[in-house]
Amino acid sequence: MDIQEKLSILADAAKYDAxxxxxxxxxxxxxxxxxxxxxxxxxxxxxxxxxxxxxxxxLLTNYCIYDCQYCVNRVTSExxxxxxxxxxxxxxxxxFYQRNYIEGxxxxxxxIQNPDYTMEQLALVAKxxxxxxxxxxxxxxxxxxxASENLLEEAGRWADRxxxxxxxxxxxxxxxxxxxxxxxxxxxxxxxxxxRLDQYQSDRxxxxxxxxxxxxxxxxxxxxxxxxxxxxxxxxxxxxLYNQQKLRRVYYSAYSPIPHAxxxxxxxxxxxxxxxRLYQADWLMRxxxxxxxxxxxxxxxxxxxxxxxxxxxxxxxREMFPIDVNRAEREMLLRIPGIGAxxxxxxxxxxxxxxxxxxDLKKLRVAWNRTASFVQTIDHNPALKQLDAQGxxxxxxxxxxxxxxxxxxxxxxxxxx
Amino acid sequence: MYSFVVQSFAEWRSCSRALLNAQVxxxxxxxxxxxxxxxxxxxxxxxxxxxxxxVRVPARGHKVPQAFxxxxxxxxxxxxxxxxxxxxxxxxxLTTNEARLMEVITDDxxxxxxQMEKAVRRDSHKMKAFVRFRKLVTxxxxxxxxxxxxDHRVVRLVSPFFSRxxxxxxxTILTPDESVSWDQxxxxxxxxxxxxxxxxxxxxxxxxxxxxxxxFNPARIKVKTMIREMPVxxxxxxxxxxxxxxxxxxxxxxxxEMIARQEGHARSARDYLPAHQTLKSLREAAKTCRGCxxxxxxxxxxxxxGPADARIVLVGEQPxxxxxxxxxxxxGPAGHVLDDALQQAGMDRSEVYLTNxxxxxxxxxxxxxxxxxxxxxxxxxACRPWVDAExxxxxxxxxxxxxxxxxxxxxxxxxxxxxxxxxxxRSDWCEHTLATxxxxxxxxxxxxxxxxxxxxxxxxxxxxxxxxx
Ligand code: SF4
Numbered sequence: 001m002d003i004q005e006k007l008s009i010l011a012d013a014a015k016y017d018a019x020x021x022x023x024x025x026x027x028x029x030x031x032x033x034x035x036x037x038x039x040x041x042x043x044x045x046x047x048x049x050x051x052x053x054x055x056x057x058x059l060l061t062n063y064c065i066y067d068c069q070y071c072v073n074r075v076t077s078e079x080x081x082x083x084x085x086x087x088x089x090x091x092x093x094x095x096f097y098q099r100n101y102i103e104g105x106x107x108x109x110x111x112i113q114n115p116d117y118t119m120e121q122l123a124l125v126a127k128x129x130x131x132x133x134x135x136x137x138x139x140x141x142x143x144x145x146x147a148s149e150n151l152l153e154e155a156g157r158w159a160d161r162x163x164x165x166x167x168x169x170x171x172x173x174x175x176x177x178x179x180x181x182x183x184x185x186x187x188x189x190x191x192x193x194x195x196r197l198d199q200y201q202s203d204r205x206x207x208x209x210x211x212x213x214x215x216x217x218x219x220x221x222x223x224x225x226x227x228x229x230x231x232x233x234x235x236x237x238x239x240x241l242y243n244q245q246k247l248r249r250v251y252y253s254a255y256s257p258i259p260h261a262x263x264x265x266x267x268x269x270x271x272x273x274x275x276x277r278l279y280q281a282d283w284l285m286r287x288x289x290x291x292x293x294x295x296x297x298x299x300x301x302x303x304x305x306x307x308x309x310x311x312x313x314x315x316x317x318r319e320m321f322p323i324d325v326n327r328a329e330r331e332m333l334l335r336i337p338g339i340g341a342x343x344x345x346x347x348x349x350x351x352x353x354x355x356x357x358x359x360d361l362k363k364l365r366v367a368w369n370r371t372a373s374f375v376q377t378i379d380h381n382p383a384l385k386q387l388d389a390q391g392x393x394x395x396x397x398x399x400x401x402x403x404x405x406x407x408x409x410x411x412x413x414x415x416x417x
Numbered sequence: 418m419y420s421f422v423v424q425s426f427a428e429w430r431s432c433s434r435a436l437l438n439a440q441v442x443x444x445x446x447x448x449x450x451x452x453x454x455x456x457x458x459x460x461x462x463x464x465x466x467x468x469x470x471x472v473r474v475p476a477r478g479h480k481v482p483q484a485f486x487x488x489x490x491x492x493x494x495x496x497x498x499x500x501x502x503x504x505x506x507x508x509x510x511l512t513t514n515e516a517r518l519m520e521v522i523t524d525d526x527x528x529x530x531x532q533m534e535k536a537v538r539r540d541s542h543k544m545k546a547f548v549r550f551r552k553l554v555t556x557x558x559x560x561x562x563x564x565x566x567x568d569h570r571v572v573r574l575v576s577p578f579f580s581r582x583x584x585x586x587x588x589t590i591l592t593p594d595e596s597v598s599w600d601q602x603x604x605x606x607x608x609x610x611x612x613x614x615x616x617x618x619x620x621x622x623x624x625x626x627x628x629x630x631x632x633f634n635p636a637r638i639k640v641k642t643m644i645r646e647m648p649v650x651x652x653x654x655x656x657x658x659x660x661x662x663x664x665x666x667x668x669x670x671x672x673x674e675m676i677a678r679q680e681g682h683a684r685s686a687r688d689y690l691p692a693h694q695t696l697k698s699l700r701e702a703a704k705t706c707r708g709c710x711x712x713x714x715x716x717x718x719x720x721x722x723g724p725a726d727a728r729i730v731l732v733g734e735q736p737x738x739x740x741x742x743x744x745x746x747x748x749g750p751a752g753h754v755l756d757d758a759l760q761q762a763g764m765d766r767s768e769v770y771l772t773n774x775x776x777x778x779x780x781x782x783x784x785x786x787x788x789x790x791x792x793x794x795x796x797x798x799a800c801r802p803w804v805d806a807e808x809x810x811x812x813x814x815x816x817x818x819x820x821x822x823x824x825x826x827x828x829x830x831x832x833x834x835x836x837x838x839x840x841x842x843r844s845d846w847c848e849h850t851l852a853t854x855x856x857x858x859x860x861x862x863x864x865x866x867x868x869x870x871x872x873x874x875x876x877x878x879x880x881x882x883x884x885x886x
Pocket of ligand 1: 685686703706707708709710711712718775776777796799800801
């Protein structure tokens with residue numbers, strides 16, 4: 001099989017992985033002859049699915065000894081199989097990088113022989129790139145749950161980021177669709193990475209010169225919509241991961257119909273809007289001080305598909321509004337619909353100079369139609385009288401649902417809105 | 418009235434410094450960025466005269482916030498002709514009576530400065546992202562050349578980034594306004610040029626297009642997002658853009674295929690399990706199992722046999738030729754090997770429960786006989802509900818997996834019989850689970866005697882464990 005054919009099989013198999021960002025590394029590795037990690041998160045291209053191409057995202061192989069039902073590579077799937085050699089991946093990465101196609105490599109793999117063997121191969125790719133080619137670009141390795149700790153150590157030495165996929169939002173989901181993957185193995189792997197990261201930091205603070213360990217931290221991905229688990233459970237799992245495992249990012253991947261899928265899985269994907277709402281909620285938890293339970297207002301434990309979670313929260317807590325933009329503290333400003341964190345900081349700076357008017361907010365380009373009914377300014381804000389109106393919520397509902405499906409606002413990947 | 422032709426941040430800076438010294442207010446100055454334009458309106462010497470008059474004024478110190486200088490640097494790359502005018506007006510206001518002007522971001526001038534800076538920043542970012550080098554092999558070595566068309570004059574702003582990123586390559590970026598080259602030592606700027614000066618292909622582009630087409634998921638189309646992030650005017654210099662139409666046209670077909678090719682365990686033994694489960698009811702139900710296609714060719718289902726309270730359960734791979742005809746497990750040549758080994762280990766066949774991971778015989782018909790064929794992962798997973806049910810009922814003290822198929826199915830796919838044979842591990846059904854060779858391996862092996870000994874040892878260990886727990 002030639003390299004082109006392998007690439008088409010092993011990139012195709014990687015397309016269900018949501019993580020793509022090449023961010024989080026501070027400073028490029030010393031002595032690099034090719035590549036840097038400055039200019040974080042450059043997307044070199046976009047595909048018609050609206051996702052960015054930042055990294056060469058491929059699998060080492062799509063052979064796998066496991067039988068996870070949501071995965072196209074599971075052992076019982078009759079998909080075409082291929083395997084790259086370590087050398088082939090190294091060459092592809094270097095050549096693509098030299099043309100400025102990519103920011104680096106995202107390497108994952110089906111599990112072959114056993115977790116240790118697979119992990120060893122992944123680490124070898126990264127080591128060869130760093131040591132033989134003085135490659136300074138971004139490398140993200142997917143860790144294999146169950147691989148031994150010294151292999152994780154080795155991988156973290158060469159990679160910028162390590163991740164372990166949590167796969168499904170709850171242990172029960174995992175038991176149902178991937179009984180061979182054990183939740184403890186997954187969390188053990190995350191714990192091991194976290195401990196190494198902590199260790200690295202405290203050694204550095206104590207003044208020791210220690211080898212870098214995954215400077216961009218760790219992330220994870222969960223598949224959403226393959227089971228009936230509601231958003232609230234999903235967000236609770238995510239918030240646990242942020243708090244306990246100190247993960248940098250949790251990626252949500254809307255379950256997408258995969259070829260050779262198990263017939264028990266949904267044939268069509270749930271709306272991408274749901275994935276988008278989860279990213280928004282995730283963003284609100286990380287940067288806006290919201291708790292997972294606050295964000296889910298619907299009685300079935302799901303986020304509203306029609307309006308964004310911050311607006312939904314505001315509508316359900318109208319007693320907290322209007323918020324006076326000239327007096328309110330930062331935490332409260334952050335809760336105003338349509339105003340992002342950057343604008344909150346600008347408002348705080350600006351109001352030291354003059355009292356804020358509606359026109360100031362409009363100039364700051366807040367999403368005025370969402371903001372209007374919730375803020376008090378120094379001048380008259382006519383939209384305020386709608387705050388207590390019964391039908392306020394309807395004003396925000398999208399006129400046509402279909403539109404929403406294909407135009408889900410800002411980048412679904414960074415969740416910013 | 419003063420008039421200047423200014424093209425770079427540095428030029429603007431020295432001009433403005435002199436103007437400030439002479440306390441020339443903004444409405445007394447005109448900045449232009451091209452000499453051609455200047456000659457249209459007034460005579461060229463006017464600017465020079467005023468300049469020589471200005472430099473005679475003694476210098477004074479002017480303090481401006483660093484934030485302004487950073488912004489000004491970026492804005493000086495904006496394509497708008499009045500950018501230097503705006504910068505001077507702001508500078509004037511900052512240094513006369515509005516020292517904290519930069520904080521008033523809703524002020525019209527400050528706001529405009531930010532808008533321009535944003536446009537430049539975005540354009541610089543796009544340049545970092547969308548430059549596509551093409552490799553040329555020349556007698557002097559490899560040369561990487563790109564053609565790019567930025568909206569603003571960002572070449573000088575961005576090229577240091579490329580020199581840090583590609584220090585060990587010789588590269589050139591051509592744009593309509595300006596070009597820049599790096600020879601692994603320094604950046605050299607030159608005139609702009611048209612696209613035909615750039616190479617128009619690279620052997621790697623086919624691979625890149627393959628990657629681009631494969632990493633795209635046709636089940637999630639978001640063209641608007643793509644166009645917002647990758648504006649169409651850049652497509653001309655992006656090789657992958659040539660296949661976007663094809664990808665979109667083909668997407669519905671690919672999705673339909675993804676959904677149509679659904680397979681897997683729509684069928685599995687699960688659908689044939691009886692509601693009330695005893696070994697007897699399971700055995701009856703298994704006779705009619707259609708959980709996978711193996712039932713079609715095989716003679717009959719070969720279910721497990723042995724006492725319902727057996728302390729030891731042995732699980733093999735699948736029935737063989739003779740088992741298929743007899744309808745009982747382990748009656749052929751491998752069964753004899755097993756019987757013999759059990760006996761040597763001090764056990765009686767009647768006290769253990771014997772079964773297989775897959776309940777139907779899989780074979781390849783040849784002229785003389787039916788050749789045993791290993792069951793696929795799909796078949797063993799389809800059949801697993803039967804073994805699961807048997808083990809749930811019997812709850813053995815010790816579970817022995819004979820061979821890799823049983824071990825992978827019951828212990829885990831990562832289990833290696835060669836390396837972990839004879840060790841007790843925990844499985845979902847039994848605290849003490851052990852894997853050993855399948856008796857048919859002994860029949861086929863050249864070292865059959867040493868393998869037989871290991872099988873007997875493992876069975877002894879199993880018995881010992883069962884006796885003591
Ligand atoms: S091999 Fe198993 S699953 Fe397949 S038909 Fe036979 S008993 Fe059913």
